[in-house]
Amino acid sequence: MLAIVYVLIVLLAALALSGLVADRIRVPGPVLLVLIGLALAFVPGLPRKPLDPDLILVVLLPPLLYSDAFNTSWIDFRRWLRPILMLAIGLVGATILVVGVAAHALMPAVPWPACFVLGAVVSPTDTVAVQTILSKLRVPRRLTAVLGGESLLNDATGLVGVQIGVAVVLSGAFEASETVARFGWVAGGGVVVGVVVGGLASWLNRMVRQTPVLFALSLLSPYLAFLIAHHFGSSGVLAVVVAGFIVAWRIHYVPPEARIDLYATWELVVWVVNGLCFLFIGLETPRLIRETELREGPHLLVIGLLLAGVVVLVRMLWVLPAAYIPLLLSKRLREREGGLPSWKAVLLVGWCGMRGAISLAAALSLPAVLEDGREFPGRIEILACTLCILVATLIVQGLTLNPLIRALGIRGEDDSEAEIRAARERLLEAGVARLDAFCSETSCPISVHHWRTHMVDELAALLEQDEEKRAIARTSLSVSREVRRAVVEEQSRALLELRDKGVINDRTYLELQLDIDREMRVNEFARGGV
Numbered sequence: 001m002l003a004i005v006y007v008l009i010v011l012l013a014a015l016a017l018s019g020l021v022a023d024r025i026r027v028p029g030p031v032l033l034v035l036i037g038l039a040l041a042f043v044p045g046l047p048r049k050p051l052d053p054d055l056i057l058v059v060l061l062p063p064l065l066y067s068d069a070f071n072t073s074w075i076d077f078r079r080w081l082r083p084i085l086m087l088a089i090g091l092v093g094a095t096i097l098v099v100g101v102a103a104h105a106l107m108p109a110v111p112w113p114a115c116f117v118l119g120a121v122v123s124p125t126d127t128v129a130v131q132t133i134l135s136k137l138r139v140p141r142r143l144t145a146v147l148g149g150e151s152l153l154n155d156a157t158g159l160v161g162v163q164i165g166v167a168v169v170l171s172g173a174f175e176a177s178e179t180v181a182r183f184g185w186v187a188g189g190g191v192v193v194g195v196v197v198g199g200l201a202s203w204l205n206r207m208v209r210q211t212p213v214l215f216a217l218s219l220l221s222p223y224l225a226f227l228i229a230h231h232f233g234s235s236g237v238l239a240v241v242v243a244g245f246i247v248a249w250r251i252h253y254v255p256p257e258a259r260i261d262l263y264a265t266w267e268l269v270v271w272v273v274n275g276l277c278f279l280f281i282g283l284e285t286p287r288l289i290r291e292t293e294l295r296e297g298p299h300l301l302v303i304g305l306l307l308a309g310v311v312v313l314v315r316m317l318w319v320l321p322a323a324y325i326p327l328l329l330s331k332r333l334r335e336r337e338g339g340l341p342s343w344k345a346v347l348l349v350g351w352c353g354m355r356g357a358i359s360l361a362a363a364l365s366l367p368a369v370l371e372d373g374r375e376f377p378g379r380i381e382i383l384a385c386t387l388c389i390l391v392a393t394l395i396v397q398g399l400t401l402n403p404l405i406r407a408l409g410i411r412g413e414d415d416s417e418a419e420i421r422a423a424r425e426r427l428l429e430a431g432v433a434r435l436d437a438f439c440s441e442t443s444c445p446i447s448v449h450h451w452r453t454h455m456v457d458e459l460a461a462l463l464e465q466d467e468e469k470r471a472i473a474r475t476s477l478s479v480s481r482e483v484r485r486a487v488v489e490e491q492s493r494a495l496l497e498l499r500d501k502g503v504i505n506d507r508t509y510l511e512l513q514l515d516i517d518r519e520m521r522v523n524e525f526a527r528g529g530v
Contacts, residue, residue: 011275014279028399029275030278034391037279038286053360061226061358065155065240069243070247079145087150088152089153098119099311116165118381120159125356185233189229193229221244222244278356278357285391291383315350323346348405360386363382435452495513
């Protein structure tokens with residue numbers, strides 16, 4: 001037990017270190033964490049235990065998928081569903097086929113089914129890696145929606161491919177009808193389970209008012225969806241994603257004060273779990289390299305690097321025609337998706353093919369032996385090649401994404417900003433109108449009139465055509481914010497003085513300080529973006 005505690009201390013310290021230095025040295029967090037994990041693997045005396053694939057697939061993956069689904073726009077997902085599916089299904093299939101053929105050409109001793117299992121293992125891009133890196137970069141909304149949607153869905157299609165491939169290896173036979181039926185059951189069952197769990201979670205969110213209970217339920221939902229789907233042999237990944245979409249669409253059922261705390265808490269949980277995934281990759285890499293070198297020699301790692309090039313190449317060759325041909329053939333699709341995408345954005349999509357913890361866990365979860373006691377054919381080769389592809393794509397593509405975006409001159413579009421601005425205008429107009437109606441019926445205190453003045457200033461800062469009047473409104477808002485911050489700082493100082501003098505105890509101090517913090521946070525959020 002103490003060994004686990006020591007390892008946990010080291011991992012948390014590594015997470016904190018990466019958070020402190022990642023932005024300063026301009027290295028993407030996932031890449032830095034993998035490198036830190038690699039360094040930790042050589043620390044003498046650090047307890048080492050082979051990574052259990054269930055730790056990633058069952059413990060760490062569900063909350064990450066749930067959070068990503070929660071933060072994915074369902075409207076954008078539907079709008080760009082065609083390119084998402086062409087990547088999440090079409091590209092996964094192409095990767096399985098091409099990598100399988102290339103693997104068999106490079107390793108003729110490995111049976112064909114095992115080669116296609118390798119293709120399935122490395123077919124999904126890593127949700128965590130893609131979202132973590134893109135969240136730090138300012139890229140167009142269309143590109144973010146396509147990449148985010150792809151990484152959410154291709155985990156499911158890739159893992160389904162692994163399941164089917166393993167079944168073929170175990171049975172020694174392949175039947176197209178059985179494969180289609182299995183895929184339908186796995187995918188369809190996952191969607192059904194996700195709908196049921198998401199609907200139940202949304203109903204509970206409407207009934208429950210206590211924030212701690214709501215957080216517990218939000219943490220329960222992804223695990224429940226994943227395990228129920230897994231129990232019935234369906235896709236736990238799809239179940240979690242669908243449940244997350246449904247709950248996110250009904251987030252208005254959650255009380256406002258609880259929403260603030262839930263989002264803040266989930267942001268911290270996801271940050272820690274993300275970091276652990278990449279640290280585990282780094283920690284496992286040296287051990288697995290030693291294992292494969294002892295069994296097969298260093299040439300296997302060279303083959304893995306060659307296959308990493310194949311994985312990158314097949315993605316680049318797939319993305320270009322998939323992006324343009326359907327749109328050139330259909331005017332309706334062009335109108336729906338906002339015209340033809342920029343070639344720069346298409347190139348960037350092609351380069352965003354990082355593999356991560358999902359592929360590693362899938363490779364580690366392959367059975368060691370067949371039912372007759374023989375070793376699973378090609379397991380060591382699959383593991384070694386997966387590791388090379390994973391590390392190569394994470395480090396090479398992860399480190400070059402930001403420079404590539406700068407070189408291409410890709411910048412975020414104004415769509416999101418325009419939507420936010422229009423929505424904020426409507427909110428302010430509705431607020432002012434409701435205050436006017438209320439105060440015409442009821443005598444309002446002077447503070448309410450001050451509130452109205454503040455909203456009018458916000459509206460003027462957004463809508464006023466006269467630059468001088470707009471500048472006056474913005475100055476008024478700036479002064480108002482500065483005054484509020486100064487008041488809050490003085491209130492906090494006075495509260496701390498009361499605690500230090502023993503007038504109030506530390507628990508009372510904490511409760512009142514949190515009240516001040518929440519009020520300040522709500523006010524800052526309400527006035528953000530002006």
